Amino acid sequence: MRKLAFATILTALAVPAMAEDITVGFAIAKSGWMEAYDTPAATAAKIRIDEINAAGGLLGRQVKWVEADTKTDRQQSARAGLQVLDEGADMMVVSCDYDFGSPAALSAEVEGKISFFLCAEDVKAGVQGVGPHAFSGSVLAPVQGATMAEWSHAKRDARSAYVLLDTTIEYNKGICSGFDWMFPQLDGAEIVGRDTFKNDDATIASQITRIKSLPQEPDVIMLCSYIPGAASAVRQIRAAGINSLILNGSAVDGSYWLDATPGLSRFVVPVQGSIYGDDPRPEVEAFNQSYAAATGARPASSYAYPGYVLMDLWAKAVERAGTLDGDAVTAELEKMRDEPTAFGPRSFTPELHHQNSAHMQIVEITDAMPGVVDEWTISTPVPLDVLLN
Missing domain, CATH: 3.40.50.2300 (Response regulator)
Structure with missing residues (x-):
């Protein structure tokens, strides 16, 4: 019996234990x-x-x-x-x-x-x-706002902007803070007005009245919001006859909400990749x-x-x-600097465990159909003091 037990122990020692998952x-x-x-x-x-x-x-x-x-x-x-x-x-x-x-x-x-x-x-x-x-x-949300600011200035000649902030969650504030940081730095660019609303507001009639009272319709409206409030705001803006290019963040990516805004055009968002089958990668x-x-x-x-x-x-x-x-x-x-991923390079530092710059696909909705129209990386990463704003 002792010989058998000893042999069993030797066998167990000879076979490495399976590593745990x-x-x-x-x-x-x-x-x-x-x-x-x-x-x-x-x-x-x-x-x-x-x-x-x-x-x-x-x-x-x-x-x-x-x-x-x-x-x-x-x-x-x-x-x-x-x-x-x-x-x-x-x-x-x-x-x-x-x-x-x-x-x-x-x-x-x-x-x-x-x-x-x-x-x-x-x-x-x-x-x-x-x-x-x-x-x-x-x-980071401010990167999305900064991307919209720089891209619209370079590719759509945006020189005047109206900022419309949904104050319900921090994400929205982040989008607007990135836009507010980038847009005024650009040649000839000016934020001509700003307003706020809540995601569950039934109407933004007073905000629309202030936009329409401007001497000229703004080139872009930076709408910092998410669904369903964003869809409601867009529908009301277009119903009021305002044709400005509307910008937003990635939170409104997707076609699932477009039934609420029939025939929507001139609406642009930055995304990390396209769900529509037209991503260049x-x-x-x-x-x-x-x-x-x-x-x-x-x-x-x-x-x-x-x-x-x-x-x-x-x-x-x-x-x-x-x-x-x-x-x-x-x-x-x-240590990662521009580490390759399927959705573009990523970097981290001891001070920042997020992306303060990223290569984004630009998706535009035209006649209620979304699709990639461009790609963009902001020229300067968003600084930490802006991110902490």
Whole structure:
């Protein structure tokens, strides 16, 4: 019996133990209004995980995921973060929005683990608001506003602009702050008026009256809003006979809302990639088809893309660090300068875990049909003091 036991021990020692899977914890909204943003980006992240596993895994190990529902609730976000940590999460993916994702991200920060916001575009969703191990997979809202300012000036001869800010969420303020920073710097460009409204306002009649009282119709209206308020504002602006080129951020990408604005034209947004099959980069359309194969439909907006990007960048940093340790992986992420991804180059620094410049596709809606008309990278990255405004 002793000989048999000894032989069994020797056999066990001779066979290396199977490495445990790496666990990604998704503390995201699977219900509530944030679900519409979180689910597509989380699906994209899982597509990249499947690709990584098919190619042999990460550090020689397979990657699995666990999930907890934040229910679009801040208190539940904190609970969801703790839940996925209890289930063994080695890194955490949190909601698209800083306010709803940060409680979960803070729980990862306490443990010294990496967290990635799916598509948060507020600078606080990183070093400034969570800590040194928090990153975002998306492009900052001020970059979108600055892109619209510089592109419209260069390509549509915009010299006068009216800024119309929906003050409901920080994202909108970020778009306008980027536009406000860039546009006045441009030759002959002037902001001729500005106004505010709330996303759920039934009417913006008084704001429209002030636009129409200007000596000349502005070349562009910088509308910083999201659906449904953005659609309502656009419909009212056009119904009032105002034909200015209307600009907005990526939040209104997609054709799902266009029934509310029949025949819409001269409406432009910047996006990280095109969902419409006309992106000049074949990698983007390859992803669109992978997403359709996984879900039965193409992405409804470009907000799916940051999920794929974040998982790609994190995996590269883990392989380069040779470990899952949060400090080591953070150091590798912060070394990235113009790191190639399917959706354009990405960079991080110790001061900024976001993109303050990015190559954007310019999508214009003409006769209710969206499509890529151009591409643009701002000439100067948005400075940190503007991002913190």
